[in-house]
Amino acid sequence: MKPHPVKPRQPAVSCPQPESRHRRGTASARRVLAAAAALAVVALLPPASAGAAPTAPAQAAADPCRTPVQPASVLPVEPCDSPDRIVEKAAKIVPRASQVAWQQRKVIAFTHFGMNTFTDREWGSGMEDEDRFDPPSAEVTQWMRAYRAMGAKEVIFTAKHHDGFVLYPTRYTDHSVVASPWWIHGCPSDDASSAARTAAEQRRDTDPSAYWQVRDTGCRNPDGDILGSYVRAAREAGLRVGVYLSPTDGAELPHAWHRDTYIPAIQAKPPAQRSIAEVATLQDAPAPPAGSGRYGNESKAVPRTIPTLVPGDDRAARVASGALPSFEVTEDDYNTYYLNQLYELFTQYGPIDELWLDGANPWAGTGVSEPYDFTTWFKLIRSLSPDTVVFAGPQGTRWVGNESGVARTGEWSVVPATADPATAHNEGLIPGGPQAEDIGSRTVLTGPDVRYLQWFPAEADSSIRPGWFYHPDESPQSPATLVTKYQQSVGRNAVMLLNVPPGTDGRIADADLAALTSFGTTIRDTYGSNLLTAPRALADDDLHTGWSPPGGADTGTLTLTLPHPTTFDQLALGEDITRGQHVERFSVDVWDGARWTAAGAGTTIGHERLLVLPSPVTTTRIRVHIEAARATPHLATVGLYRTAG
Numbered sequence: 001m002k003p004h005p006v007k008p009r010q011p012a013v014s015c016p017q018p019e020s021r022h023r024r025g026t027a028s029a030r031r032v033l034a035a036a037a038a039l040a041v042v043a044l045l046p047p048a049s050a051g052a053a054p055t056a057p058a059q060a061a062a063d064p065c066r067t068p069v070q071p072a073s074v075l076p077v078e079p080c081d082s083p084d085r086i087v088e089k090a091a092k093i094v095p096r097a098s099q100v101a102w103q104q105r106k107v108i109a110f111t112h113f114g115m116n117t118f119t120d121r122e123w124g125s126g127m128e129d130e131d132r133f134d135p136p137s138a139e140v141t142q143w144m145r146a147y148r149a150m151g152a153k154e155v156i157f158t159a160k161h162h163d164g165f166v167l168y169p170t171r172y173t174d175h176s177v178v179a180s181p182w183w184i185h186g187c188p189s190d191d192a193s194s195a196a197r198t199a200a201e202q203r204r205d206t207d208p209s210a211y212w213q214v215r216d217t218g219c220r221n222p223d224g225d226i227l228g229s230y231v232r233a234a235r236e237a238g239l240r241v242g243v244y245l246s247p248t249d250g251a252e253l254p255h256a257w258h259r260d261t262y263i264p265a266i267q268a269k270p271p272a273q274r275s276i277a278e279v280a281t282l283q284d285a286p287a288p289p290a291g292s293g294r295y296g297n298e299s300k301a302v303p304r305t306i307p308t309l310v311p312g313d314d315r316a317a318r319v320a321s322g323a324l325p326s327f328e329v330t331e332d333d334y335n336t337y338y339l340n341q342l343y344e345l346f347t348q349y350g351p352i353d354e355l356w357l358d359g360a361n362p363w364a365g366t367g368v369s370e371p372y373d374f375t376t377w378f379k380l381i382r383s384l385s386p387d388t389v390v391f392a393g394p395q396g397t398r399w400v401g402n403e404s405g406v407a408r409t410g411e412w413s414v415v416p417a418t419a420d421p422a423t424a425h426n427e428g429l430i431p432g433g434p435q436a437e438d439i440g441s442r443t444v445l446t447g448p449d450v451r452y453l454q455w456f457p458a459e460a461d462s463s464i465r466p467g468w469f470y471h472p473d474e475s476p477q478s479p480a481t482l483v484t485k486y487q488q489s490v491g492r493n494a495v496m497l498l499n500v501p502p503g504t505d506g507r508i509a510d511a512d513l514a515a516l517t518s519f520g521t522t523i524r525d526t527y528g529s530n531l532l533t534a535p536r537a538l539a540d541d542d543l544h545t546g547w548s549p550p551g552g553a554d555t556g557t558l559t560l561t562l563p564h565p566t567t568f569d570q571l572a573l574g575e576d577i578t579r580g581q582h583v584e585r586f587s588v589d590v591w592d593g594a595r596w597t598a599a600g601a602g603t604t605i606g607h608e609r610l611l612v613l614p615s616p617v618t619t620t621r622i623r624v625h626i627e628a629a630r631a632t633p634h635l636a637t638v639g640l641y642r643t644a645g
Helices: 025-037 083-092 097-105 115-119 140-149 192-203 226-236 255-267 276-284 316-321 333-348 374-384 479-489 510-527
Strands: 041-043 074-076 107-111 154-160 240-245 302-306 326-331 354-356 414-417 452-455 458-463 494-499 556-575 583-591 596-602 609-629 635-641
Touching (some): 107 140, 107 458, 140 154, 140 226, 140 510, 154 226, 255 276, 302 333, 326 333, 326 374, 333 374, 458 479, 510 635, 556 583, 596 609, 609 635
Parallel strands (some): 107 154, 107 494, 154 240, 458 494
Antiparallel strands (some): 074 452, 414 452, 556 609, 583 609
């Protein structure tokens, strides 16, 4: 379960949004890091005022509403913009290169594995003893085989969930995998590490890096860094890598508030009204939160340096020489903690193709609220890794609005925002919220609260099991259900994000693997070969070849004559999204030998739109009508497919 509560909004201030090409491979990552390091020390400070220049390629002129609109991934909506000009701007919104590559992956695997796996929970308390995380193994290569079998091109790992337990050796909290039995799995009990770990435990109340400092003392499990093992296995399998680092952190709740206010408030509630996190808290009481009390502790924002070096920090020389960049920020305790972990992820595990974060602030109603500094988070991410696609970040990707993995039948990638996308968790900036039925029509785009337009495509997330973490009493969904989810996500201009959680034995269950393999086989057998072979400009996968109405018209009809009768039950259309998303209404006819008959219709197309016909049709002619568009449509793909099986 991944909650999506209302997100806090941040003030509308601006932040530069540099464009960059999609990064490929570690050499490019080194170039990005070197470029950041060349800045030596970078100040990540908020803009001087809310009236600063907007985050868009300069449209500078005396009259901003007369300047020709140039393509950009984000554009401001000026007070003087007419409805027609706003629609024109929407038509000029184009994706960053990394967003195009992200959408072309189509299927992404999510891996929820952590403390909750071993406590049989969905949302932990943050009070769990690290001893509870003790898998017999973590067979990451088996996970990757399962993800490849399902057709995934990218994988995302939960490096930290809401309970705050960290699945890599971080310097900034003792509530991590280093303090768990997994870190010394297979080691003799009398090894030198035992004494060092005992000493670290005695220092943890005053030193969040105590366990990190003794990580290499004596014997250690070579696979102890689960995130590191995951990243290596993914790259060896040819998969792109994403990381989920939850901002919500139960382990970092203030200890006195937790003891004196939070637990009594939970106890005063009728049991039926307690959340799953509250139930977990009472189950683990009276233990305190396992961290250092930094979340919502009302600490003052003061000047800090990122990375904050700890005793024995192995990065000190590289930071001092400028080989690693450093950043000057003004932050409270928890934002500093989170920025330091972002820095670790990007400098030690990159390249990271997608960073997944939510904006949950679940204890606000009980007296503790953490003011997330999204502005500085996003600046740090962009400085360290400009090509990373950030979930709910500026020109990143967004929650589709449900956890069923189903996109809208009118799914727009061009989405309005009520404030600068660089300053807030972007779900909170969508007019009507991320679950709104209409997220990008002309009516929504021209609403009175819209201040920006940006390329912000949908990610349709769901889990193969009812829960996000593995629970032995749950079963996976059928291959047929997964195929339908593919058609209703990838086939509706979204990316399919399917969570497949490993079990307590450190493996993906056989039943899940069987379902994934059957699903992946059906997808490959169905969509692996386009039955339309000509014209090649439409039959290939090249976004830059295709068809547009003559004369630059906004509407038009494309008639295709097939070389021989062809039977299909699915038809795919795709736009060249590098030029934007333009189509607002379309329909398709097929020739039955005597007359044209309607095969299907829709509103948006975007990267891919699948029409699943009620029964197979056989024809030699197909007609595609573009009936309405925001600008000249660029149809890049027409696909004809017959469902396998």
